[in-house]
Amino acid sequence: MIAIRPTLRIIAPAVVLAVAAAGFFYLRATKPLTAPEPVQERIWPVAAVTAAPRDVEPEIKVFGQIFAGRQVELRPLVEGRVVETGPAFVEGGIVATGELLVAIDPFDYENASQERRAQVDEARARLGEIQAERAGALELRVGDKEQVVLRQRDVARRRRLAARGVGSEKAFDDARLALSETRQRLIERERNIAQYGSRIAQQQAVIDRLEIRLRQANRDLEQTRLVAPFEGFLVDVSTELGKRIGRSDRVARLIDARRLEVRFSLSNENLGRLLSVGEWRGRKIRAIWTAGDIVHAFSATIDRIQGEVDAAKGGVDLFARIIGAGPKTPLRPGAFIEVWFKERRYENLVRIPQTALHPGSRIFIARDGRLEERKVEVLARSGNDIYVRGAFAPGAKIVVTRFPEMIPGLKVSVR
Numbered sequence: 522m523i524a525i526r527p528t529l530r531i532i533a534p535a536v537v538l539a540v541a542a543a544g545f546f547y548l549r550a551t552k553p554l555t556a557p558e559p560v561q562e563r564i565w566p567v568a569a570v571t572a573a574p575r576d577v578e579p580e581i582k583v584f585g586q587i588f589a590g591r592q593v594e595l596r597p598l599v600e601g602r603v604v605e606t607g608p609a610f611v612e613g614g615i616v617a618t619g620e621l622l623v624a625i626d627p628f629d630y631e632n633a634s635q636e637r638r639a640q641v642d643e644a645r646a647r648l649g650e651i652q653a654e655r656a657g658a659l660e661l662r663v664g665d666k667e668q669v670v671l672r673q674r675d676v677a678r679r680r681r682l683a684a685r686g687v688g689s690e691k692a693f694d695d696a697r698l699a700l701s702e703t704r705q706r707l708i709e710r711e712r713n714i715a716q717y718g719s720r721i722a723q724q725q726a727v728i729d730r731l732e733i734r735l736r737q738a739n740r741d742l743e744q745t746r747l748v749a750p751f752e753g754f755l756v757d758v759s760t761e762l763g764k765r766i767g768r769s770d771r772v773a774r775l776i777d778a779r780r781l782e783v784r785f786s787l788s789n790e791n792l793g794r795l796l797s798v799g800e801w802r803g804r805k806i807r808a809i810w811t812a813g814d815i816v817h818a819f820s821a822t823i824d825r826i827q828g829e830v831d832a833a834k835g836g837v838d839l840f841a842r843i844i845g846a847g848p849k850t851p852l853r854p855g856a857f858i859e860v861w862f863k864e865r866r867y868e869n870l871v872r873i874p875q876t877a878l879h880p881g882s883r884i885f886i887a888r889d890g891r892l893e894e895r896k897v898e899v900l901a902r903s904g905n906d907i908y909v910r911g912a913f914a915p916g917a918k919i920v921v922t923r924f925p926e927m928i929p930g931l932k933v934s935v936r
Contacts (some may be wrong), residue, residue: 565926567933569887569918570877574869579901579908580861581794585785585808587856590842591751591777598744600767601625603760612758615778615848616749623747623760623772630742637735644731648724655717658710665707672700752848753778776854781846783808783821785860788836794864794901806841809859810852817851820844823862867900870908877921878907885927887918892931 605624609616616622679693753775760772783806787795795801801823808819821841830837841860843852877884882899885892897911913919918935920927 562932565924565931565933566936567887567920567922569920569922569935570873572871572873572886572913572915572917572919574871574910574915576866576868577870577872577901577908578863578866579870579903580807580863581791581902582904583785583787583791583860585783585858585860587810587843587852587854587858588782588784588840589776589854590780590782590840592753593750593775594771595622595747595773595775596771597623597625597747597766597768599625599630599741600765601629601745602765603762606760606762610755610758610773612756614755614758616753616755616775617848618749618752620749621746622749622755623766625745625747625766627742627745630738630745634735634738634742637731637738641728641731641735644724644728648721648728651717651720651724655714655721658714658717662707662710662714665703665710668703669700669707672696672703676700747772749775751775751777751779754848754853778848778850779846781843781850781852781854782824783841783843783858783860784838785841786836786838792837795862798863798865804862806860806862808841808843809861810856811859812851819846819850819852864901867908870900870910871913871919872903872906872908873919874921875902875905875907876923877919878909879923879927884909884911884913885920885929886913887920887933887935890932890934892920892927892929892933894929 602625603623604626605621607614607616607621607623609620610622676693676696679696683690683693755773755775757774758772760766760770766772795804798804802825804823806821806823808821810817810819821843823839823841825840827838827840843850846852873884878897878899879885882897884895884897886895887893895911895913897909899907899909901908920933920935
């Protein structure tokens with residue numbers, strides 16, 4: 522019994538291994554046979570657009586900014602304390618032409634105007650006095666001339682009497698002396714009349730100077746009321762009631778509501794497209810301003826090109842004037858907008874998304890379920906779309922989906 526136990530220890534593992542091997546070979550021999558499945562070619566789902574050639578005038582899209590075509594800094598022309606402000610004199614206020622902005626205390630300027638008026642009246646009264654004196658001198662000169670004629674006759678008569686021995690020598694000398702005195706009085710009268718003329722001219726010059734000062738005083742009085750020179754929006758309002766302001770103090774800035782402009786930059790390529798159409802001045806553009814969910818569209822006409830080209834930008838700035846701008850227009854300077862304008866007309870172009878164009882000006886079309894490569898010529902761009910011409914028939918399915926594995930012959934399914 523003791524000898525059998527070592528033998529079982531050796532035989533038992535061998536039996537187990539033999540049974541396991543037999544089971545393995547049995548299972549392998551009895552397993553069902555399966556035929557290999559053929560490899561399925563992958564079908565790539567793609568999106569496509571239908572080629573529809575047509576004549577087009579592509580639109581170029583750029584970005585711009587609203588610009589104030591005319592604005593002024595408002596400063597008082599006289600100094601003083603602000604005693605009144607207009608109802609619209611607030612930041613962003615809309616004012617009409619001639620509307621009051623601020624009024625400066627007119628007390629000193631009214632007094633100055635009245636004083637200048639009194640000085641002018643006084644000078645005119647003095648002029649009237651001199652003119653009256655001259656008129657009296659002119660009338661006296663007539664009498665002096667008559668007396669000279671009479672004295673001359675008397676001297677002639679006494680000369681004849683003296684020649685006949687009738688009159689005395691003394692009487693003749695007295696007549697000659699009286700004639701000489703009368704002539705001297707006439708000369709003095711003439712000199713006084715000439716002086717009156719000079720005094721009148723001098724007094725008239727005094728009146729002219731005083732009237733100039735009067736006009737200046739009246740103008741200063743008028744300028745105590747600062748009014749809007751044109752219709753527009755107020756910005757940078759920097760004064761208030763009771764504040765004392767001087768001639769150099771800015772009270773606000775006024776932007777012309779009817780002279781809003783679009784300032785936008787064009788690359789050399791887009792500028793060339795614009796100029797290829799012909800006359801660029803006066804061409805219409807579309808300005809799109811998006812405020813939240815609200816889209817505002819405006820028309821504008823190109824007015825001018827910037828005076829110099831900014832080398833850093835590599836392009837040029839243009840200015841277009843908004844058509845129909847006014848105080849009710851919600852646009853304000855500084856707003857960023859989209860600018861659209863048409864270039865020249867092309868014939869038989871196909872419009873496709875930018876994603877359909879591959880490097881080397883290539884596109885893929887889906888034909889009979891497979892991709893085919895075509896070379897195209899890109900003639901225009903509009904936003905995210907391009908206009909091309911190439912070797913494909915109308916109605917061709919141009920693939921717009923892009924993925925790295927795209928090669929000619931790839932099997933696709935057009936959605």
